Amino acid sequence: MKQILEEIIGYQQLVVNLKKQNMPVDVLKSFPEFSSPTRSLKQAVANSEKGIIAEFKRRSPSKETINLKADVMEIAQRYEQMGAAGMSVLTNQRYFGGSLEDLQLAKSVCKLPLLRKDFMVDTYQMYEAKAYGADAILLIANALPSEKLEELAILAHDLGLEVLFEIHEADEIEKLAPKHIDLIGVNNRNLRTFDVGIQQGLDMLPHLPSDLLKISESGIQDMETIEKLIQQGFNGVLVGEFFMKQQLSESNTSK
Numbered sequence: 315m316k317q318i319l320e321e322i323i324g325y326q327q328l329v330v331n332l333k334k335q336n337m338p339v340d341v342l343k344s345f346p347e348f349s350s351p352t353r354s355l356k357q358a359v360a361n362s363e364k365g366i367i368a369e370f371k372r373r374s375p376s377k378e379t380i381n382l383k384a385d386v387m388e389i390a391q392r393y394e395q396m397g398a399a400g401m402s403v404l405t406n407q408r409y410f411g412g413s414l415e416d417l418q419l420a421k422s423v424c425k426l427p428l429l430r431k432d433f434m435v436d437t438y439q440m441y442e443a444k445a446y447g448a449d450a451i452l453l454i455a456n457a458l459p460s461e462k463l464e465e466l467a468i469l470a471h472d473l474g475l476e477v478l479f480e481i482h483e484a485d486e487i488e489k490l491a492p493k494h495i496d497l498i499g500v501n502n503r504n505l506r507t508f509d510v511g512i513q514q515g516l517d518m519l520p521h522l523p524s525d526l527l528k529i530s531e532s533g534i535q536d537m538e539t540i541e542k543l544i545q546q547g548f549n550g551v552l553v554g555e556f557f558m559k560q561q562l563s564e565s566n567t568s569k
């Protein structure tokens with residue numbers, strides 16, 4: 315059976331090929347956001363005590379329903395009020411129920427630096443990210459060969475986007491030179507099996523470059539874990555489901 319990560323990457327390339335025809339890069343370049351300055355996620359994390367990157371995610375391949383009816387503008391504003399350093403917006407439609415419009419809407423209502431969370435496989439998506447208001451993009455070590463990661467990182471930087479480089483094993487850090495990386499994301503979740511290991515992520519810390527900011531991602535379900543991860547040396551955390559579920563109960567009580 316084909317693994318989920320390979321399935322997503324293959325599907326993604328098909329989608330990108332279609333999109334390129336519908337909206338050529340030159341059109342993306344004419345979007346107002348394309349020429350607007352980038353907000354630095356790296357600086358926001360460095361300057362904040364807990365470096366919380368709060369994620370907007372309606373569903374995922376591992377959880378069919380998280381918060382399906384969530385309103386991205388409402389949640390972007392809540393995340394900003396709650397003191398997040400940045401926001402991550404899932405733009406993948408098929409597997410996460412997100413869209414580039416979500417990114418655009420988030421940008422229109424908050425000042426947080428925004429991470430476009432998606433499976434990046436093609437240079438076209440860098441232009442798209444910038445045009446729809448992203449300040450940073452995600453590159454997943456496990457998903458692409460080194461040459462491709464480098465090509466995408468270089469273009470991202472040329473466009474003024476920062477790069478969050480996501481790894482799941484310590485040696486994956488070697489797939490991309492540090493000069494192309496703004497933030498390292500240590501994914502506690504194995505994207506093939508969906509198993510989560512917070513401790514496994516913590517154990518990787520001593521093996522990662524000390525001069526790069528490190529974010530612990532996925533499977534964080536309470537504030538104590540956030541405290542612990544920061545105390546033990548992470549500069550920030552990326553939290554999706556836990557915050558999205560919290561928003562769910564808050565919007566229910568306010569109605």
Ligand SMILES: O=P(O)(O)OC[C@@H](O)[C@@H](O)c1c[nH]c2ccccc12
Pocket residue numbers: 369371431432433454480501531532533534552553554555556
């Ligand atoms: O909802 P969680 O368990 O807090 O996880 C958030 C985030 O780390 C997760 O959504 C994620 C990490 N890496 C990814 C790559 C693609 C899509 C999604 C992700």
